[in-house]
Amino acid sequence: AQSVTQLDSQVPVFEEAPVELRCNYSSSVSVYLFWYVQYPNQGLQLLLKYLSGSTLVKGINGFEAEFNKSQTSFHLRKPSVHISDTAEYFCAVRGYSSASKIIFGSGTRLSIRP
Amino acid sequence: EAQVTQNPRYLITVTGKKLTVTCSQNMNHEYMSWYRQDPGLGLRQIYYSMNVEVTDKGDVPEGYKVSRKEKRNFPLILESPSPNQTSLYFCASSAQGGSGNTIYFGEGSWLTVV
Numbered sequence: 001a002q003s004v005t006q007l008d009s010q011v012p013v014f015e016e017a018p019v020e021l022r023c024n025y026s027s028s029v030s031v032y033l034f035w036y037v038q039y040p041n042q043g044l045q046l047l048l049k050y051l052s053g054s055t056l057v058k059g060i061n062g063f064e065a066e067f068n069k070s071q072t073s074f075h076l077r078k079p080s081v082h083i084s085d086t087a088e089y090f091c092a093v094r095g096y097s098s099a100s101k102i103i104f105g106s107g108t109r110l111s112i113r114p
Numbered sequence: 115e116a117q118v119t120q121n122p123r124y125l126i127t128v129t130g131k132k133l134t135v136t137c138s139q140n141m142n143h144e145y146m147s148w149y150r151q152d153p154g155l156g157l158r159q160i161y162y163s164m165n166v167e168v169t170d171k172g173d174v175p176e177g178y179k180v181s182r183k184e185k186r187n188f189p190l191i192l193e194s195p196s197p198n199q200t201s202l203y204f205c206a207s208s209a210q211g212g213s214g215n216t217i218y219f220g221e222g223s224w225l226t227v228v
Binding site for chain 2: 006009034036042043044045046049090101102104105106107
């Protein structure tokens with residue numbers, strides 16, 4: 001079984017400041033890792049995903065995440081945030097098995113202050 | 115355009131009155147799933163389906179039913195809704211699990227049970 005922990009439920013930052021949203025996972029098997037973003041009143045859309053290979057993954061809107069197997073983490077970062085990044089961010093894992101489902105964290109609400 | 119379409123988007127209903135939330139995808143995906151989103155709890159899976167006529171319970175299936183008679187449709191049925199089913203519901207689909215395929219989400223359905 002897998003689980004996902006997002007350590008911060010809310011992260012307030014000032015515009016143009018850097019941000020890191022933390023995600024740790026637990027799994028007895030290898031997993032794929034995802035970050036999804038939910039803008040106000042919208043569904044979720046994929047920001048980026050880690051499947052294999054390079055541990056640094058670049059996504060849309062200037063976000064990137066680094067897979068750290070020893071620390072079982074997949075933290076999301078952006079060097080300079082904009083007001084438009086205000087959203088809820090979800091980390092997720094999915095096992096390699098064809099029968100595996102995707103497990104979501106509880107979400108981190110990113111609020112950008114001007 | 116790849117789409118997951120849910121209807122209705124907004125609904126207020128009364129306790130005990132059966133309702134169905136429809137979900138349709140146009141990507142020929144095998145895997146479909148329903149989630150509910152509640153503050154502080156992230157996304158919790160209700161039911162999922164690996165293919166036509168193959169459905170299974172997620173983490174919070176009580177009070178819900180699903181069917182998968184066609185590949186593109188995966189309706190969520192609340193036989194006798196109760197106030198604790200007031201929530202934001204998302205339908206999602208992806209190509210078969212096990213290969214890191216992206217999950218696509220619908221726009222969400224706000225359901226209020228009074």
